[in-house]
Amino acid sequence: MYPLMHVVLYRPEIPQNAGNIGRTCVAVGARLWLVRPLGFRLDDRYLKRAGMDYWQRLDWEAVDGLDEIRRRLPGRVWWRLTKTATRLVWQAEFQPGDVLLFGSESRGLPETELAAEPARNLKLPMRPEVRSLNLASTVNTVVYEAVRQFGGLPM
Numbered sequence: 001m002y003p004l005m006h007v008v009l010y011r012p013e014i015p016q017n018a019g020n021i022g023r024t025c026v027a028v029g030a031r032l033w034l035v036r037p038l039g040f041r042l043d044d045r046y047l048k049r050a051g052m053d054y055w056q057r058l059d060w061e062a063v064d065g066l067d068e069i070r071r072r073l074p075g076r077v078w079w080r081l082t083k084t085a086t087r088l089v090w091q092a093e094f095q096p097g098d099v100l101l102f103g104s105e106s107r108g109l110p111e112t113e114l115a116a117e118p119a120r121n122l123k124l125p126m127r128p129e130v131r132s133l134n135l136a137s138t139v140n141t142v143v144y145e146a147v148r149q150f151g152g153l154p155m
Helices: 015-028 045-057 066-072 111-116 135-150
Strands: 006-010 031-035 060-063 078-081 099-102 121-123
Touching: 006 015, 006 066, 006 135, 015 031, 015 045, 015 135, 031 066, 078 111, 078 135, 099 135
Parallel strands: 006 031, 006 099, 031 060, 078 099, 078 121
Antiparallel strands: none
16 A cells, blocks of 8 residues: 655654654554654654554655655655745645655755745744744644545545
């Protein structure tokens, strides 16, 4: 069975976020890609605790760069999540198999990545008093918006 979508974390730093995101991926049938370097070890107890007993059910892989994922997922639509986007998540038309790319907690995504396809850069609305949202909360919101657009999960 193919993954419903692909969630890519570019250089994630906080194991609890990765664990929670892994749990969300299991819940919807998404594949999780972790792009090195990581801010934690893959055997980190915080990662496992946040993912609880779901981690062994997770379809995931750690890779050395985005180019490796692109080679392995040719022809996929890549959506980039960034607070600097002008387009809201609700304006995207997600399709099964799409790639959702999220940056690290402290640095976000590289400018070269954001400049690649500006029309595919998305953001969640938030008031200017908030610098950013938690990575796991953001991933969860975007993934479930995609699931909503798909009409739910295939069972």
